[in-house]
Amino acid sequence: MSRSKVKQKDGLSTERQKYNGKHKTLEKQTKFKQRSDRITQHSTIHDREKALEKPGKREAISRKYIKSEPATGDVPAKRKKNIIRIDPHDTSNKRMDDSLLSKDVSVDKEVKLSRNALFRAIKPTPAILSFVEDNLLGRRRVIELKNAGYNTKLSAPLDNIPFSNSSERERIEENVFRNKLEFFAAAKVSSSFPTPTLPEIAFAGRSNVGKSSLLNALTRQWGVVRTSDKPGLTQTINFFRLASKLCLVDLPGYGFAFAKDEVKDAWEELVKEYVSTREGLTRVCLLVDTKWGMKPRDHELIDLMERSKMPYQIVLTKTDVVFPVDVARRAMQIEENLKPKSSVVNPVMMVSSKSGAGIRSLRTALAKLSRFVKP
Numbered sequence: 369m370s371r372s373k374v375k376q377k378d379g380l381s382t383e384r385q386k387y388n389g390k391h392k393t394l395e396k397q398t399k400f401k402q403r404s405d406r407i408t409q410h411s412t413i414h415d416r417e418k419a420l421e422k423p424g425k426r427e428a429i430s431r432k433y434i435k436s437e438p439a440t441g442d443v444p445a446k447r448k449k450n451i452i453r454i455d456p457h458d459t460s461n462k463r464m465d466d467s468l469l470s471k472d473v474s475v476d477k478e479v480k481l482s483r484n485a486l487f488r489a490i491k492p493t494p495a496i497l498s499f500v501e502d503n504l505l506g507r508r509r510v511i512e513l514k515n516a517g518y519n520t521k522l523s524a525p526l527d528n529i530p531f532s533n534s535s536e537r538e539r540i541e542e543n544v545f546r547n548k549l550e551f552f553a554a555a556k557v558s559s560s561f562p563t564p565t566l567p568e569i570a571f572a573g574r575s576n577v578g579k580s581s582l583l584n585a586l587t588r589q590w591g592v593v594r595t596s597d598k599p600g601l602t603q604t605i606n607f608f609r610l611a612s613k614l615c616l617v618d619l620p621g622y623g624f625a626f627a628k629d630e631v632k633d634a635w636e637e638l639v640k641e642y643v644s645t646r647e648g649l650t651r652v653c654l655l656v657d658t659k660w661g662m663k664p665r666d667h668e669l670i671d672l673m674e675r676s677k678m679p680y681q682i683v684l685t686k687t688d689v690v691f692p693v694d695v696a697r698r699a700m701q702i703e704e705n706l707k708p709k710s711s712v713v714n715p716v717m718m719v720s721s722k723s724g725a726g727i728r729s730l731r732t733a734l735a736k737l738s739r740f741v742k743p
């Protein structure tokens with residue numbers, strides 16, 4: 369046998385071997401597939417039987433199998449789409465008060481806008497504007513406050529430095545407000561008011577306007593009178609004594625507060641009674657939030673004080689949250705509104721218990737009311 373024939377034979381045998389090998393693997397693969405198909409079929413039937421035993425899952429699983437099973441010829445029925453057609457001329461479903469409501473909202477908006485526009489139209493006089501600037505009232509940057517001598521690290525800065533070189537002011541304040549403020553009585557009903565032995569100055573106003581904070585700032589004793597973010601913290605009439613000079617009275621706020629209506633009404637009645645009948649009450653400081661201005665409840669109290677001839681002083685609070693020009697506008701607006709009133713004490717005072725602006729001026733004005741210190 370020649371070498372080439374041997375090679376050919378060898379080649380043929382290897383090809384056949386290869387073919388046989390391939391054939392065998394194909395056979396193996398088909399067998400394996402058939403067996404796995406049988407297993408899955410078996411397990412499917414087994415699973416389905418199992419699922420049928422569990423009543424809760426029965427429906428869900430059977431739906432799953434129905435989905436996965438090939439369609440057996442019948443075409444699934446098409447689901448009908450629910451189309452809602454709205455007839456533009458049909459008014460049966462329309463709320464009868466729809467048009468009324470929308471009218472109300474628009475009227476409200478108009479009133480609001482016009483009030484806002486009226487406020488913006490107020491042109492503050494140069495005198496008020498320069499007062500606001502000189503006393504660092506209105507929104508300020510920390511750097512400005514630091515440059516003016518405020519200790520911005522304290523929650524209640526001690527003083528408004530620009531006024532500290534007046535010796536008369538210092539003398540008056542030394543005598544009254546450098547004394548330690550002590551809490552001495554709280555009253556929930558008028559019969560338990562303490563006997564009036566000292567001239568009293570009361571702080572009234574809506575809830576959360578900053579009455580308690582102002583008392584702390586005036587006496588430089590942060591924390592003596594409790595304050596809170598939540599309107600309605602002060603719920604009784606609290607009396608504080610400044611040695612034997614003055615009595616400062618923290619009143620519960622009226623208007624919006626986190627309290628039941630009947631409780632709020634009771635506070636309001638108590639405040640009204642105190643303000644109109646209390647002997648020894650020398651001045652009421654009516655606090656008004658600079659941002660929001662006077663509200664109907666403030667006017668109610670003003671009317672009461674006018675009737676009982678009780679002198680009252682308007683104090684704008686939280687001046688640090690609005691622009692200086694708006695502080696000036698608010699002061700002008702209030703002075704203009706209260707022009708016809710006879711018991712109001714002018715001018716309107718402006719303070720910020722947070723930055724300390726205006727505190728010294730108010731302290732001086734109030735110290736003059738003390739029986740022992742004559743200016």
Ligand SMILES: Nc1nc2c(ncn2[C@@H]2O[C@H](COP(=O)(O)OP(=O)(O)OP(=O)(O)O)[C@@H](O)[C@H]2O)c(=O)[nH]1
Nearest residue numbers: 576577578579580581595596600601602621721722
């Ligand atoms: N930015 C700013 N916040 C202030 C100022 N004064 C008070 N606040 C904040 O206003 C909130 C209410 O202050 P309070 O002093 O408790 O107010 P109140 O009028 O005594 O409130 P009631 O006791 O609930 O009637 C607190 O979170 C104070 O920190 C202020 O001058 N500036």
Ligand SMILES: [Mg+2]
Nearest residue numbers: 579580601602
């Ligand atoms: Mg309070």
